[in-house]
Amino acid sequence: MSAEVVIETRSLTKVYRDFWGRRKVEALKALDLDVRRGEIFGLLGPNGSGKTTTIKLILGLLFPTNGEALVFGRPAGDVEKNARIGYLPEESYLYRFLNAEETLDFYARLFRLPRAVRRQRVYDLIEQVGLQRAKRRQLREYSKGMTRRIGLAQALINDPELLLLDEPTTGLDPIGIREMKDLILHLRDQGKTILMCSHRLDDVQDVCDRIAILHQGELKELGRVDSLLKVRDMTEIRATGLSEEAKEEIRQVIARHGAQLLSCDNPTATLEELFVKIIRESEEHPGRRVRGVA
Amino acid sequence: MVLETFHAVNFAEWIGPAAKVWLIAVVALLVGFALLRWLFAVLRQGPAAGTLSALNFLWAAAADLLLISPRRTLALAGLTIKESMRRRVVIVFAVFLILVAFAGWFLDPGSNQPARLYLSFVLTTTSYLVLLLAVFLSALSLPADIRNHTIHTVVTKPVRPSEIVLGRVLGFAAVGTVLLGLMAAISYVFVLRGLDHKHDFSAAAREQLAVMWRDARRNDSTQGIAVSTDRVQNHRHTVFFDPAQETVDEQGVRRGAIRTDTENGHEHEIQYVVPAEGEVQFVCSPPENHLLARVPIYGKLRFKDRAGKDADKGVNVGDEWTYRSYIQGGSLAAAIWTFENLRDDQFPDGLPVEMTLGVFRTHKGDIEKGVPGSLSVRNPATGDEAHVRTFASREFQTDLQVIPLEFQTGDGRTINLFRDMVADGKLEVWLRCVAPQQYFGAGQADLYLRARDASFALNFVKGFAGIWLQMVMITGFGVLFSTFLSGPIAILATGGALLGGLFSDFLYQLSQHKVFGGGPIEAMIRLVTQQNVVTELPPTAQTTVAKMLDKAAEQWMWLIWHMLPDFRVLSFSDHVAYGFDISWGLLAMAVCQTLAYVGPAFVLGYVFLKSRELAQ
Ligand SMILES: Nc1ncnc2c1ncn2[C@@H]1O[C@H](COP(=O)(O)OP(=O)(O)O)[C@@H](O)[C@H]1O
Numbered sequence A: 001m002s003a004e005v006v007i008e009t010r011s012l013t014k015v016y017r018d019f020w021g022r023r024k025v026e027a028l029k030a031l032d033l034d035v036r037r038g039e040i041f042g043l044l045g046p047n048g049s050g051k052t053t054t055i056k057l058i059l060g061l062l063f064p065t066n067g068e069a070l071v072f073g074r075p076a077g078d079v080e081k082n083a084r085i086g087y088l089p090e091e092s093y094l095y096r097f098l099n100a101e102e103t104l105d106f107y108a109r110l111f112r113l114p115r116a117v118r119r120q121r122v123y124d125l126i127e128q129v130g131l132q133r134a135k136r137r138q139l140r141e142y143s144k145g146m147t148r149r150i151g152l153a154q155a156l157i158n159d160p161e162l163l164l165l166d167e168p169t170t171g172l173d174p175i176g177i178r179e180m181k182d183l184i185l186h187l188r189d190q191g192k193t194i195l196m197c198s199h200r201l202d203d204v205q206d207v208c209d210r211i212a213i214l215h216q217g218e219l220k221e222l223g224r225v226d227s228l229l230k231v232r233d234m235t236e237i238r239a240t241g242l243s244e245e246a247k248e249e250i251r252q253v254i255a256r257h258g259a260q261l262l263s264c265d266n267p268t269a270t271l272e273e274l275f276v277k278i279i280r281e282s283e284e285h286p287g288r289r290v291r292g293v294a
Numbered sequence B: 001m002v003l004e005t006f007h008a009v010n011f012a013e014w015i016g017p018a019a020k021v022w023l024i025a026v027v028a029l030l031v032g033f034a035l036l037r038w039l040f041a042v043l044r045q046g047p048a049a050g051t052l053s054a055l056n057f058l059w060a061a062a063a064d065l066l067l068i069s070p071r072r073t074l075a076l077a078g079l080t081i082k083e084s085m086r087r088r089v090v091i092v093f094a095v096f097l098i099l100v101a102f103a104g105w106f107l108d109p110g111s112n113q114p115a116r117l118y119l120s121f122v123l124t125t126t127s128y129l130v131l132l133l134a135v136f137l138s139a140l141s142l143p144a145d146i147r148n149h150t151i152h153t154v155v156t157k158p159v160r161p162s163e164i165v166l167g168r169v170l171g172f173a174a175v176g177t178v179l180l181g182l183m184a185a186i187s188y189v190f191v192l193r194g195l196d197h198k199h200d201f202s203a204a205a206r207e208q209l210a211v212m213w214r215d216a217r218r219n220d221s222t223q224g225i226a227v228s229t230d231r232v233q234n235h236r237h238t239v240f241f242d243p244a245q246e247t248v249d250e251q252g253v254r255r256g257a258i259r260t261d262t263e264n265g266h267e268h269e270i271q272y273v274v275p276a277e278g279e280v281q282f283v284c285s286p287p288e289n290h291l292l293a294r295v296p297i298y299g300k301l302r303f304k305d306r307a308g309k310d311a312d313k314g315v316n317v318g319d320e321w322t323y324r325s326y327i328q329g330g331s332l333a334a335a336i337w338t339f340e341n342l343r344d345d346q347f348p349d350g351l352p353v354e355m356t357l358g359v360f361r362t363h364k365g366d367i368e369k370g371v372p373g374s375l376s377v378r379n380p381a382t383g384d385e386a387h388v389r390t391f392a393s394r395e396f397q398t399d400l401q402v403i404p405l406e407f408q409t410g411d412g413r414t415i416n417l418f419r420d421m422v423a424d425g426k427l428e429v430w431l432r433c434v435a436p437q438q439y440f441g442a443g444q445a446d447l448y449l450r451a452r453d454a455s456f457a458l459n460f461v462k463g464f465a466g467i468w469l470q471m472v473m474i475t476g477f478g479v480l481f482s483t484f485l486s487g488p489i490a491i492l493a494t495g496g497a498l499l500g501g502l503f504s505d506f507l508y509q510l511s512q513h514k515v516f517g518g519g520p521i522e523a524m525i526r527l528v529t530q531q532n533v534v535t536e537l538p539p540t541a542q543t544t545v546a547k548m549l550d551k552a553a554e555q556w557m558w559l560i561w562h563m564l565p566d567f568r569v570l571s572f573s574d575h576v577a578y579g580f581d582i583s584w585g586l587l588a589m590a591v592c593q594t595l596a597y598v599g600p601a602f603v604l605g606y607v608f609l610k611s612r613e614l615a616q
């Protein structure tokens, strides 16, 4: 992994104040982070732990109470860095009186894109997020998931090097979640850097290379997901086609080595896996179908 | 005619000093703001870091203001236009259409000055509607964007805050332009159609016309016969015959010979056809000369008092507006206008003197007849004076007296106007009141030379351009306030600026302690305790406090009065309604005033938006 730092925060601190300047919430306390080029970095934490605050500080939407955030080596308040950034807000705050095409066209005009490229990109992105059929409808008529998709499309309109995704999977159906995760991985494979935050552990676990765990504005844990999650004193064996006798033999081998067998069972698929499989099959073979009743 | 004399102001003379005052104010504002910003930064971050942060801010501001991208600004303006359409701008247009549709019921084309009435109505209606719309649109847009967080997805693109502010101003201006354009077109048609009418002749009048026509053919004289049209829109005309002016076209239609007198501010032409057999057919034209754009040449006004001595002012007759001064009849008192730079090639048909006089009667006299006045010219170099004629004044009606290029005085002298009376381009016109114990009132702009007429249609467009400038001004204020206030508060502030601008006179008088009943607090006490506005309040401690607070309030009002634009400079409604040309200089002045406010409003709005934590 290249060592180039894309986002850097130095003792970044944010205290929300009320109208009279009195301290209300200490939302972020002296955060030090590096996000490197080409990685997917996850901010993980319960609601209200300061994830959104961090992202807004990095974008310059909030001014830090203390410390600073640098993006591409420039201060967060700098406008020009935005040409290389894509941002998906926590909720898609878009103009409800525009339709999908107008929305993307408007955002595209804010970048230096030739007309033909702009047209093409709007078209491609609408297709990519699966809104072709709804592209002429005003966003006020969109469902939450559709809004999320168009929000993602506007974040990608400038083909950014760095993506900041605030809770990218909320509001999406399981298929959408899976697609979103696949897309994030795909973008990483194209060489983009991604900073995402989430309170959903599975999301973060599935896609992130490195994570930071925040709680009440403080950094609690930072590191590579695989090494953080590796349980070093346990071994997992997965096999298929084993007979009962073979299983019994394995149990004996374990016992012989003085180790303790914790479980030996048929695995259950996750509901997510089941759901995604059914929907995918149904899309391939439309029609009514009832599987075995339990 | 009570137009202020400001339309006589010379743009070339005005712009220099005005620009100087403006520059001083703007520089003071900028320096003051920069100092404040620096002070805050130093207080918060200490001297070194604070100074650095303030310098950074200035640097970024310079970049943001100088490197504005037209592409992004236009995209934001486009968004603003779409938003305005969603906010149902169309409703305002519908309200306008309804008002115009029903206006026919309460606007009386048979009134004394129907053109003035119709023009005032359309100009006032459009300006109030458009200005109100401008207040709401401009003040609500940005706060809504911030409240809905939609601004987050915009400012995280490479968009400068300056572009957001400018895009807003341009977008609203575009919406207003289209709306005003449509309203102007409809208004124009409405006025023309509302005033349109034709007269017919009774059978007897027709016969008389025919006799008159035959007489005129024979001996060029139509004396003794007065023919009247029928009564339409509450008036009738008397017909004049001048066969010398007659032209005939291929269809045999004869034009130019028969005209009517001026009634209710217009006249008609009567065309006619003489068939081989049967009666002569007379056809009345639509009203003419009722929609004017006169280009006046103003003179300098001075007075002589009743003893014939020089006086700054005439007599004040009491509760009349002080703009006019009065001269006593039957005395040596005179009102004298001195005109400069007159050339004979400007006036091939004589010197058209147009005046609108106030008449103050100390006794009724002959109420049917006008108070007689006398008109003279005087050579300012030689002091030679020649009496032109005596005329019957028409109170507050505009009257045209043409001084011929050559005329005979009462004592038999023949005067050649330009040779004998004009010295070095200068000429004095003397006005006296002949009737003893009656008074004429006149102000500087009440008597002028009507050199030529400009196009009314163009003047109408210029009038709407004035409304357009007011709208742009209000949009600037609205967008400025919306960068740091919430929607409803921004509306109040913008509406306040609008009212202050419209009633800037009253604000000035309040601040100068010239309004009866004292300042706001004192007036409040009077309201609550139901006291009359002229009696002194009892000298209690309460009164003293109230007066002290009022003193402070007056200082503020004085300051605000100085900072608010004077909307009357941008309002040309009276010019259009009263039929005076809006000079290009006046228009240029209005444009400069608008830019002088909208420019700084834009910069200030930018600074506020830039300093603001948008996600807070
Ligand atoms: N605009 C605000 N004003 C005051 N407090 C806020 C504001 N935004 C967020 N907070 C507080 O800051 C803390 C962190 O919020 P946030 O960053 O949104 O959390 P997360 O995104 O992790 O759910 C919370 O306690 C929240 O209530």
Ligand SMILES: [Mg+2]
Pocket (backbone or CB within 6 Å): A048, A051, A052, A053, A090
């Ligand atoms: Mg959040």
